[in-house]
Amino acid sequence: MFGNFLYFIVALLIYTTYQPTATPQLPFFQAFLFFIALALLFGAVTRFLFRRLEERIGRIDNRRIEQEYHTLLTRQSIIAIVVFSLDIYLIDLGSYFTGVSVFNLLPTLEALLFLCLFIIYLSIVWAFAYPIYESLYKTGISRGRYVFSNISFAVPVLLPWFCLSIIADIISTLPFEGPQSFLMSTEGQVLYFLIFLFIIAIIGPALIQRFWGCRPLKPGYDRIRIEHICNKADLSYKDIMLWPLFGGKMITAGVMGLIRRFRYILVTPALLRYLDPVEIDAVIAHEIGHVKQKHLVFYLFFFVGYLVIAFSVLDLIIYGILYASAAFGWFGSETPSQSTSLSIVFSIATITIFFIYFRFVFGYFMRNFERQADIYVYSLLSSAQPLISTLNKIAASSGQSPDKPNWHHFSISERVDYLDRCEQDRSWIARHHRKIRFSMIVYLTAMVLIGWGGYKLHYGSTGRALSSSIFEKLIYQQIQKNPDNPELYLLLGDLDQSRGNLKGAVIAYQSALSLSPEDPRALNNLAWLHATAAENPRYYNPEKALELARQAAAVSREPHILDTLAESYYANAMFKKAIDAAEDALASARENHSYYRQQLEKFKLAAAGKERN
Numbered sequence: 344m345f346g347n348f349l350y351f352i353v354a355l356l357i358y359t360t361y362q363p364t365a366t367p368q369l370p371f372f373q374a375f376l377f378f379i380a381l382a383l384l385f386g387a388v389t390r391f392l393f394r395r396l397e398e399r400i401g402r403i404d405n406r407r408i409e410q411e412y413h414t415l416l417t418r419q420s421i422i423a424i425v426v427f428s429l430d431i432y433l434i435d436l437g438s439y440f441t442g443v444s445v446f447n448l449l450p451t452l453e454a455l456l457f458l459c460l461f462i463i464y465l466s467i468v469w470a471f472a473y474p475i476y477e478s479l480y481k482t483g484i485s486r487g488r489y490v491f492s493n494i495s496f497a498v499p500v501l502l503p504w505f506c507l508s509i510i511a512d513i514i515s516t517l518p519f520e521g522p523q524s525f526l527m528s529t530e531g532q533v534l535y536f537l538i539f540l541f542i543i544a545i546i547g548p549a550l551i552q553r554f555w556g557c558r559p560l561k562p563g564y565d566r567i568r569i570e571h572i573c574n575k576a577d578l579s580y581k582d583i584m585l586w587p588l589f590g591g592k593m594i595t596a597g598v599m600g601l602i603r604r605f606r607y608i609l610v611t612p613a614l615l616r617y618l619d620p621v622e623i624d625a626v627i628a629h630e631i632g633h634v635k636q637k638h639l640v641f642y643l644f645f646f647v648g649y650l651v652i653a654f655s656v657l658d659l660i661i662y663g664i665l666y667a668s669a670a671f672g673w674f675g676s677e678t679p680s681q682s683t684s685l686s687i688v689f690s691i692a693t694i695t696i697f698f699i700y701f702r703f704v705f706g707y708f709m710r711n712f713e714r715q716a717d718i719y720v721y722s723l724l725s726s727a728q729p730l731i732s733t734l735n736k737i738a739a740s741s742g743q744s745p746d747k748p749n750w751h752h753f754s755i756s757e758r759v760d761y762l763d764r765c766e767q768d769r770s771w772i773a774r775h776h777r778k779i780r781f782s783m784i785v786y787l788t789a790m791v792l793i794g795w796g797g798y799k800l801h802y803g804s805t806g807r808a809l810s811s812s813i814f815e816k817l818i819y820q821q822i823q824k825n826p827d828n829p830e831l832y833l834l835l836g837d838l839d840q841s842r843g844n845l846k847g848a849v850i851a852y853q854s855a856l857s858l859s860p861e862d863p864r865a866l867n868n869l870a871w872l873h874a875t876a877a878e879n880p881r882y883y884n885p886e887k888a889l890e891l892a893r894q895a896a897a898v899s900r901e902p903h904i905l906d907t908l909a910e911s912y913y914a915n916a917m918f919k920k921a922i923d924a925a926e927d928a929l930a931s932a933r934e935n936h937s938y939y940r941q942q943l944e945k946f947k948l949a950a951a952g953k954e955r956n
Contacts, residue, residue, distance in 0.1 A: 347420075347493060347496065347497035348497055348500045349698070349701060349702070350421075350424060350461075350465065350497070351458070351461070351497055351498070351500055351501055352500060352501075352701075353424055353694055353697070353698070354424060354427055354457075354458060354461040355454070355458065355501065355504060356690065356693055356694050356697060357427065357428050357431055357690055357694070358431060358437075358454055358457050358458070359454065360689055360690040360693050360694075361431050361432060361690060366438065367435055367438040367439055368435045368438070369434065369435070371439060374434050374435070374436070374439065377433075377434050378430060378434055378436065381426060381429060381434075382426070382464075385422065385423070385464065385467065386467050389419050389422075389467055389468055389471050390471045392415055392419065393419075393471040393472055393474070393475060394471070396408070396411055396412060396415060396475060397474050397475050400475070400478050405479060406744060408475070409479055409744070410744075412472070412475050412476070412479065415472075416472050419468045419472075420468055423461070423464035423468055424461075426464055427457075427460065427461045427464060428690075430457075430460065431457070432687055437453070437457070440453050440456075441933070446933070447931075447933045448512070448516050448936075449509065449512040449513070449516070450508075450512060450933060451508040451511075451512050452509075454508070455505065458501065462494060462498075465493070465494075466493075466494065469489060469493050470486060470490055473486040473489045473490070476489060477489075480592075482589060482590060482592035482593075483590065483592065484589060484590035484592060488589070488590050489589065492588060492589040495554060495555055495556070496555070496588065498554070499547075499550075499551045499554055499555075502547060502550065502551070502554075503539070503540065503543045503547070506539070506543060507535075507536065507539050507540075507543075511535070515936045515937055516936065536650070537647070540643070540646065540647070541643075544601055544643050545600075545601055545602060545605055546605055547599075547605075548599040548605050548606065548607050549581075549600075549605050549607075551599065552584055552599075552607050552609070555586065555587070555588070556587050557584035557585060557586050557587070557607070557609060558584065558585050559582050559583065559584060559585070560583045560584060560585050560610065564620075565610075565615050565623070566583055568620055568623060568624065569583050569608065569610070569623070569627050570583070572627045572628060572631070572723060573608070573627065573631065575723055576628070576635065576722070576723055578631050578634060578635070579603035579606070580598075580600070580603060580606045580607065580608055581600065581603065581604055581605060582607055582608075583607075584607050584608065584609050584610070585610065585612060586609040586610060586611045587611070587612070588611055591612035591613055592611075592612075592613050593611050594611065594613045594614045594617055594618065594733075594736065594737050594740055595611055595613075595614060595737075596608070596609060596610045596611065596614055596626050596627065596629075596630050597609040597630060598630040598631070598633055598634055598639075599639070600639070601640065601643075608627070608630060610623075610626075610627075613740075614626065617740065618733060618736065619729070619732075621724075621729040622729045622733045622736070624723070624724060624729065625720050625724060625727070625729035625730035625733055626730070626733055628719060628720040628722070628723040628724060628730075629716045629717060629719065629720060629730060630716070631719065631723070632715065632716035632717070632718075632719025632720070633712065633716045635719060635722075636712070636715050636716065636779075638712045638715075638716070641708070641712070641783070645704075645705050645708065648700075648704075648786070648790050649697070649700050649701070651790050651793055651794045651797065652696065652700060652790075652793055653693070653696065653697075654794075654797050654801070655793045655794060655796055655797025655798075655800065656696060656793075656797070659800070660689065660692045660696075702750050704786070706750040706751055707782070708782065708786075709750075709751040709752070710750075710751060710752060710753050711775070711778065711779055711782065712779075713751075713752055713753065714753060714758065714761060714775060715775060715776065715779055717730060717758055717761070718761075718762070718765055718771075718772045718775060721765070721769070721772060726766065727762040727765060727766060728766070730762060731759050731762050731763070734755045734758055735755070735759065737755065738755045745759070761775075814834070814838050815835075815838060818834050818835045819835075827858055828858075829856075829858040829859040829862055829865065830855075832852070832854040832855035832858070833851070833852070833855045833862070833864055833865050833868070835851040836848045836849075836850075836851030836852040836855065836868060836869070837868060839851055840868070840872055845872060845876060845879055845881075846882075848868075848869075848872055849869065849872065849882060852865050852868055852869035852872070853869070856869070861898055863895045863898040863899040863901075863904060864895075866891045866892070866894050866895035866898070867891075867892065867895040867899075867903070867904045867907045869891050870887075870888045870889075870890075870891035870892040870895060870907050870908075870911055871888070871892075871907045871910065872888075873888035873891070874888035874889075874892070874907065874910045874911045874913075874914040875910065875914075877914075885911065885914035885915045886915065888910075888911040888914055888915075889911040889912065889914070889917075891911075892904075892907050892908040892910075892911040893908065893911075895907065895908070896908045896924075900927070900931065901931070902928045902929075902932040902933075902935075902939065903928075905924050905925070905928035905931065906924075906925065906928045906939060906942060908924045909921045909922075909925040909928060909942060909946060910942070912924060912946075913945070913946055913949060916949075916953070918946055918950035918953055919950060921946040921949075921950075922946045922947060922950060925939065925942050925943040925946050926943060928942070929943055
């Protein structure tokens with residue numbers, strides 16, 4: 344089940360790391376046919392594979408069926424990600440939503456639409472997997488309930504992203520420049536995310552337990568027993584909830600919430616039905632152990648740690664892509680297929696970092712935190728035998744092999760073996776606590792060093808010099824190979840302009856225009872240089888800027904080109920036309936709305952001042 348968390352996050356990364364082309368690569372009807380054909384093919388293959396496995400039930404050992412079932416379920420879920428990627432990268436579905444105004448105002452809604460598409464693909468897998476699941480585990484739940492339980496269990500992982508993104512979208516649409524400017528800055532984005540992450544970590548459990556359909560456990564013996572063990576551990580909580588996971592047929596429990604007011608203890612009906620009272624005590628002691636050992640707090644830090652890593656290595660990924668693109672001759676090219684290839688490389692690199700971090704680093708700590716929660720039973724009970732018998736019951740009732748581990752749990756056999764060691768020699772308890780402390784020290788040290796390196800790379804002089812040097816060498820290397828490629832001169836001009844070398848930028852842009860006189864980007868960038876170089880009279884040329892900007896706008900009506908046109912009108916004191924162009928830029932923008940509003944306000948103030956004079 345926890346693997347579904349990773350699938351959803353990977354799908355989100357696939358969507359967010361892809362930049363759709365300005366115009367669709369395929370006609371709409373053709374793209375629609377490809378999309379439908381791909382979905383039908385995926386559904387047909389998935390149905391065939393699960394039906395073929397289902398036909399083998401009764402002919403071979405159930406343990407082998409179970410292994411093949413889980414392997415097939417994982418494989419088809421990964422293929423669902425691949426199909427989703429093809430929709431994004433090959434069919435370029437995102438480009439068909441470019442002109443939808445509601446998506447321009449609230450891009451999160453478009454992302455949510457695509458995530459719903461991914462949920463449909465996973466639902467196809469779960470729907471065809473259901474007969475085998477039911478045959479193996481005999482839970483008695485319906486196919487619809489099985490699919491819904493998978494969705495409802497995994498979807499809350501997207502709740503922080505959705506709330507974070509939709510609030511940022513709403514702020515960008517409001518006429519308040521202060522919050523918008525704050526969110527546009529790097530410091531503002533980091534602070535906004537950290538504050539929001541803390542808030543969602545506090546109140547999220549209240550929302551999630553409602554989403555899962557939990558309800559308070561009724562007064563009675565079971566509730567009294569759970570309350571007693573919590574009181575013994577001095578654990579405060581909001582409520583004890585009945586958790587209807589997979590129809591309540593799974594023997595499991597959980598705890599979520601950093602503070603008492605939003606902390607919930609979750610138990611499934613199957614746990615209360617099949618476990619003895621002392622075994623229930625042991626399970627609740629395990630969950631209490633997660634709270635007492637501060638695992639929930641550490642999980643929050645682990646998510647922040649991923650951001651530190653992503654922030655720190657982003658530039659390194661980009662540099663690597665640039666070197667690779669230069670080797671393959673893609674550098675400086677803007678054809679749709681090559682741009683898509685570079686986007687795919689970036690997405691793969693980002694997803695690989697995510698997978699390695701959560702599968703191996705986060706997974707390592709989750710497994711060892713689970714073991715630490717197991718041995719916490721010794722703080723509340725005299726023996727771990729009730730927990731051992733519970734683990735054996737879970738293995739027997741689930742039909743899964745007790746020797747089967749996963750990325751976030753040791754196998755049941757490994758957990759039982761370790762508890763048996765602790766029963767024989769309690770020094771194993773302290774040994775594991777030392778292992779956790781040492782691991783945390785190593786982890787935190789690594790995060791500090793990675794964060795420091797990332798800060799230097801992004802903001803330090805070393806990082807700036809490195810990026811400029813790499814870009815310059817790559818560009819000149821490619822110019823020697825392809826001297827007639829205007830894209831390379833355009834990139835060189837952008838680099839020189841960013842470094843304040845206006846002379847070099849003008850020469851580079853003019854070289855690009857000599858090779859491609861109607862290139863809208865070269866026209867636009869040179870126009871911007873002439874319109875904004877007021878502090879350098881040698882290159883400040885409003886008339887030339889307006890001429891170039893008009894030519895660029897005649898070729899392309901992209902928001903940034905219209906913004907340059909507006910800036911050129913402004914430089915020539917043609918404020919009414921500047922306002923008209925700025926309004927067009929704002930209306931067509933899909934992002935950076937705050938910037939375009941600031942530009943519009945600047946032109947309006949200039950027009951008002953001119954009228955007063």
